[in-house]
Amino acid sequence: MRKRNLLIVLTIIFWVASLVTGFAASDRELPLLVDDADLLTDNEERTLNSKLERISEEYQCEVAIITVNSLGSKTATEYADDFFDYNGYGYGSNDDGILLLVSMKSRDVAISTHGFAIRAFTDAKQDYMYDKFLPYLSNGNYNKAFSTFADLCDEILAEARAGTPFLSGKRLIVSLIIGVIIALIVTGIMKGQLKSVRYQPAASSYLRNNSFSLKVSRDLYLYSRISRQPKPKSSSSGSSTHTSSSGRTHGGSSRKF
Amino acid sequence: MVILELLEFKCPSCGGAVGFDSRLQKVKCPYCDTEFEMETLKAYDEALKSDRPDEMKWETQAGSQWDESEASKINAYICKSCGGEIVADENTAATNCPFCNNPVVMTGRLSGVLRPDYVIPFKLDKKAAKEGLKKHLQGKKLLPKIFKDENRIEEIKGIYVPFWLFDADAYANIRYKATKVRTWSDNDYIYTQTSYYSVWRGGSLTFERVPVDGSTKMPDDLMESIEPYDFSEAVDFQTAYLAGYLADKYDVKADESISRANERIKRSTEELFASTVTGYATVTTESSNIHLQNGTAKYALYPVWLLNTIWNNERYTFAMNGQTGKFVGDLPMDKAAYWKWLGGLTAAVGAVAYLILFLLNLL
Numbered sequence: 001m002r003k004r005n006l007l008i009v010l011t012i013i014f015w016v017a018s019l020v021t022g023f024a025a026s027d028r029e030l031p032l033l034v035d036d037a038d039l040l041t042d043n044e045e046r047t048l049n050s051k052l053e054r055i056s057e058e059y060q061c062e063v064a065i066i067t068v069n070s071l072g073s074k075t076a077t078e079y080a081d082d083f084f085d086y087n088g089y090g091y092g093s094n095d096d097g098i099l100l101l102v103s104m105k106s107r108d109v110a111i112s113t114h115g116f117a118i119r120a121f122t123d124a125k126q127d128y129m130y131d132k133f134l135p136y137l138s139n140g141n142y143n144k145a146f147s148t149f150a151d152l153c154d155e156i157l158a159e160a161r162a163g164t165p166f167l168s169g170k171r172l173i174v175s176l177i178i179g180v181i182i183a184l185i186v187t188g189i190m191k192g193q194l195k196s197v198r199y200q201p202a203a204s205s206y207l208r209n210n211s212f213s214l215k216v217s218r219d220l221y222l223y224s225r226i227s228r229q230p231k232p233k234s235s236s237s238g239s240s241t242h243t244s245s246s247g248r249t250h251g252g253s254s255r256k257f
Numbered sequence: 258m259v260i261l262e263l264l265e266f267k268c269p270s271c272g273g274a275v276g277f278d279s280r281l282q283k284v285k286c287p288y289c290d291t292e293f294e295m296e297t298l299k300a301y302d303e304a305l306k307s308d309r310p311d312e313m314k315w316e317t318q319a320g321s322q323w324d325e326s327e328a329s330k331i332n333a334y335i336c337k338s339c340g341g342e343i344v345a346d347e348n349t350a351a352t353n354c355p356f357c358n359n360p361v362v363m364t365g366r367l368s369g370v371l372r373p374d375y376v377i378p379f380k381l382d383k384k385a386a387k388e389g390l391k392k393h394l395q396g397k398k399l400l401p402k403i404f405k406d407e408n409r410i411e412e413i414k415g416i417y418v419p420f421w422l423f424d425a426d427a428y429a430n431i432r433y434k435a436t437k438v439r440t441w442s443d444n445d446y447i448y449t450q451t452s453y454y455s456v457w458r459g460g461s462l463t464f465e466r467v468p469v470d471g472s473t474k475m476p477d478d479l480m481e482s483i484e485p486y487d488f489s490e491a492v493d494f495q496t497a498y499l500a501g502y503l504a505d506k507y508d509v510k511a512d513e514s515i516s517r518a519n520e521r522i523k524r525s526t527e528e529l530f531a532s533t534v535t536g537y538a539t540v541t542t543e544s545s546n547i548h549l550q551n552g553t554a555k556y557a558l559y560p561v562w563l564l565n566t567i568w569n570n571e572r573y574t575f576a577m578n579g580q581t582g583k584f585v586g587d588l589p590m591d592k593a594a595y596w597k598w599l600g601g602l603t604a605a606v607g608a609v610a611y612l613i614l615f616l617l618n619l620l
Contacts, residue, residue: 171614179607187599193397196585197482202528203521205485208463214533216430216459220300222269223291224452231447 027088037067037104039142059157062097076110076254081244110254118251120160122239137257266298320371320556334361341474342506346499355414373494375557379579386562389577389584401591417558419507422466423518427526428548430459435537458530469514471507482585483578511554
């Protein structure tokens with residue numbers, strides 16, 4: 001009798017718990033792939049959607065692909081940001097996620113990132129991704145373009161989640177160089193302690209106090225020259241961000257195809 | 258018709274001949290395209306004409322003749338081994354050469370040298386000199402350990418070293434080329450404006466008793482290293498001050514020592530004037546003319562504690578200022594210890610750097 005009660009209680013706890021967590025995970029009402037422009041066959045859609053779901057679960061960061069016919073009055077970036085925010089995309093409490101938007105009428109493509117994905121998909125990484133999948137998009141090979149995008153997300157998220165490895169040859173070489181330089185400076189000082197015999201270059205200790213009188217002191221401007229150099233392009237390794245209409249911070253960029 | 262004035266100047270930028278173009282009402286150098294105001298060029302040219310070469314003249318009346326009775330109380334010695342010549346008063350028996358530790362022979366009376374004008378008496382005794390050496394060897398991590406134990410510290414000797422002292426008033430006229438740099442930028446370019454200035458400084462200063470070692474047996478760099486001596490404690494020379502100490506005989510004449518004093522005075526003068534040229538990004542000396550006046554020289558004996566030692570077939574000389582206690586002397590290096598320190602520090606600093614780079618997520 002007691003055992004049975006316990007079982008019931010446990011079942012209820014389990015059920016409530018799964019309901020709560022299930023609810024928390026699925027505040028999104030739409031699937032990860034929304035093909036409103038109807039660019040893919042049903043079969044392609046199913047395959048791609050399950051791929052996106054696998055990646056999203058594995059790295060706890062949602063990867064979504066949205067196709068639309070037109071953007072209305074919004075820019076591609078605004079549309080992508082709003083679609084992400086108002087449809088509840090993003091994994092976990094931070095809504096970590098990346099969304100690819102393709103608009104057929106204006107031939108716009110935009111990436112919007114939020115949360116962890118802002119850090120993972122840096123500006124440089126996004127450029128690299130566009131370089132890989134834009135050609136397929138331009139050729140009308142949508143399935144190939146989207147699966148390439150998904151694979152790239154897989155790759156970049158794997159890298160970002162793994163963090164920096166402890167062993168790195170480059171770091172080893174740089175730290176060895178730092179070590180050698182500092183060791184040379186310190187041993188140089190120690191060597192210097194052994195040497196105390198040197199010529200006195202000047203005779204300033206024998207200058208009579210207050211005997212220095214400056215009679216001529218004249219500074220004459222002659223001419224000036226101006227030279228200019230092109231500004232170096234900033235090659236920052238970070239991610240640029242902006243604020244969407246909902247007030248949340250997004251990363252991302254857009255292109256034409 | 259264009260009338261060119263017959264005025265010719267030297268371009269301050271490239272040195273080419275430039276003329277005034279009355280049509281432009283400006284001066285433009287045909288070689289480097291730099292434009293100048295006429296007033297600027299005139300002032301520059303006048304100053305150029307006032308450049309003169311250095312003049313350094315000294316009157317040397319250092320030292321005086323010994324009187325008979327004084328000279329008879331002083332014995333001269335020579336070292337047959339290194340040729341060092343020393344003097345000592347009749348009550349001080351010199352037995353070993355302070356330079357090479359070999360026995361010295363008395364050659365008799367003092368001859369052929371001048372009587373010093375001043376002497377700074379020994380202020381620190383042998384005990385202080387020994388302490389000085391011990392302190393000098395302390396805390397030097399690359400010094401071979403056995404070097405300390407093998408030193409024959411007892412043989413440290415007090416010796417009066419002959420110095421020529423030079424007084425001088427220095428008059429300087431120095432011209433510098435100086436630049437100021439201003440940078441700003443717009444969206445596409447970084448602009449750098451370099452403004453060139455001609456800067457003149459002139460004036461005088463007085464140096465008193467710049468010492469130059471008058472003995473070839475005493476290495477000049479060693480003697481300069483124990484400087485400075487405080488001349489306010491100097492007294493007129495009396496043979497009594499020699500009691501208990503050796504004195505080196507000078508073998509470099511005053512007029513041969515002048516060039517070293519000149520070098521140092523010139524350097525000091527240049528440094529002092531250069532320190533008055535401020536507010537510029539770069540300053541280079543274009544012409545410097547230093548003129549020395551009323552140079553007089555004096556002959557003085559300065560107190561030095563000296564220790565010569567041979568270790569691993571190398572000679573090491575230590576000297577202590579007998580007045581201030583400043584102790585100098587180059588020391589040998591323990592090569593094995595050097596490599597150990599270099600390797601150990603590289604490994605330790607490298608490991609810390611590696612960890613910091615990892616934690617900062619760099620590379």
